[in-house]
Amino acid sequence: MPTPAPVLDARLVRRLRDGLRVDVGFQLVPGITVLFGPSAAGKTSILRLITGLLRPEGGFVRLDGKALFDAERGIDLPLRRRGIGMIFQDDLLFPHLRVRENIGFGLSAMGPGDRESRIERVASLSGVEHLLDRRPATLSGGERQRVGLARALAPRPRLLLCDEPVSALDVAGRQVLLDRLRAVQRSEAISILYVTHSPAEAVALGSRLILVRRGEIAADGPPLEVLTGPAAASLGLTHLDGVRNTHPATVEGHESTRGGTQLRLIDGPSLIVPPAPAAPGSAVTVTVRSEDILLSRGFVPGLSAQNQLPGTVERIAAHGGEAEVVVRTVGVRWIVSVVLPVVEDLGLAPGADVHLIIKARSCQIGVCPPDPLG
Structure with missing residues (x-):
């Protein structure tokens, strides 16, 4: 079977304020890839470099072959034109808008019928179709995160970046969101890059794991293989509780x-x-x-x-x-x-x-x- 064409092809170089230098290169195909590593390893900075929220000093970012950033060619598209969705530790919903309006916020270019159809589809995929007329203040933490997922999916991004989205949720809420992410990946055929420092999440969710250490890629492969390998052991990871x-x-x-x-x-x-x-x-x-x-x-x-x-x-x-x-x-x-x-x-x-x-x-x-x- 031929190898799928990469959705994302990235080479990222940037020295951060704390002296850490990010220097990584990788490709993503449709599926769920986990970006794993200890705190301050550079995981969130890599996401920010992909989105353009942080500008690389060198390298490139290509999505479906289109250059979003290229240091040599002087290309640097703004986030709104990159075709990338994001969910974070905090849901960042607009408190004055209903769930329906939050999800549809980035769909102003669509006609009313198409817009409503898309809202209903991603709401169903994310498990919030029964919450469309509620406001964020009336939702649980897990519900707000799933609304954030629906909002990120609504504009049909080709890449979804997830920065530890379950870290503030209880065990039940975490499992629900992880199940929804798996369903979303299958249904939307999207490439997902998921940041975590939890081995249990990494093994449960990802088919591939990129281990980041001090701004560089220390290992890349199947989650269990990487997490029980020498690179993980050098970081003090000696057991996999809760896998x-x-x-x-x-x-x-x-x-x-x-x-x-x-x-x-x-x-x-x-x-x-x-x-x-x-x-x-x-x-x-x-x-x-x-x-x-x-x-x-x-x-x-x-x-x-x-x-x-x-x-x-x-x-x-x-x-x-x-x-x-x-x-x-x-x-x-x-x-x-x-x-x-x-x-x-x-x-x-x-x-x-x-x-x-x-x-x-x-x-x-x-x-x-x-x-x-x-």
């Missing part, structure tokens, strides 16, 4: 005897989960914490756990006294966190056959929003 496995699935049916719901993971096995308020055929996501999965070297009879999934160990990332074991079950990879002695006790190694033991109640279900265009 979650999140997979898309389809509801197969509901069990009348045991009261559970049966899902079919996309490209993967079936899974029994707690009763889910979704009809057969509905699209959902299932999330399981890496530390809530047990490993065995074969099927174990007589367990109360309803799921025993056969799989194969692909790789093991050991760090300190812990390890992350990557297991493939059909076409789905799982991350399982174990203490290091378990690796030796079970004889785990790449190619080893194992079973994943997962309690139904360890599975959290998210119902995917429908596509407004069907």
Whole structure:
């Protein structure tokens, strides 16, 4: 399969006020890329350099092949002409405008019918269609962030930049926004660059991770591979607390005897989960914490756990006294966190056959929003 053409091609050079020098180059294709690193590594500055809120001293920014900035050619388009959407830690909504007006603020060039259609579509994608006549002061923090997401999407940007948008939300609010971002990426086929310093968010959300250290790219690759590699270890990242496995699935049916719901993971096995308020055929996501999965070297009879999934160990990332074991079950990879002695006790190694033991109640279900265009 040919490699998709890059949506963003950037080379950014800039010395910041605190003496840090940003010097990075990377490309983005449609999908979710995580920009990860410690505080003051330069992550937010990279976003600002892409948008033009901070002017690079050298390099270029190209979106779909169009130059937004080019130091040699003297090109420097203003933010309003760059085709880039942004969401931040703070929602930055206009308090005097209703949600509908906030979302439609950047759509003045559209006709009334097209404008309203676009507002309704992005409101539905972001899960705020029932809030359109409310004002920001009446919304929760998570609701305001989802309105901010809808407003950023409304003008149809080709690139969405997210600067730690869930940092001020509770656990439930974070999960809802992350689920919406995944749905948005699929529906709008947009490239998303997401800044975080949370390993759990990075693994749950991104298919690629760029690790930034002191203004430079220290590593670039699959999130788990980077986060358990030497570059992350040099930053003191020795364990991955709270990492979650999140997979898309389809509801197969509901069990009348045991009261559970049966899902079919996309490209993967079936899974029994707690009763889910979704009809057969509905699209959902299932999330399981890496530390809530047990490993065995074969099927174990007589367990109360309803799921025993056969799989194969692909790789093991050991760090300190812990390890992350990557297991493939059909076409789905799982991350399982174990203490290091378990690796030796079970004889785990790449190619080893194992079973994943997962309690139904360890599975959290998210119902995917429908596509407004069907």
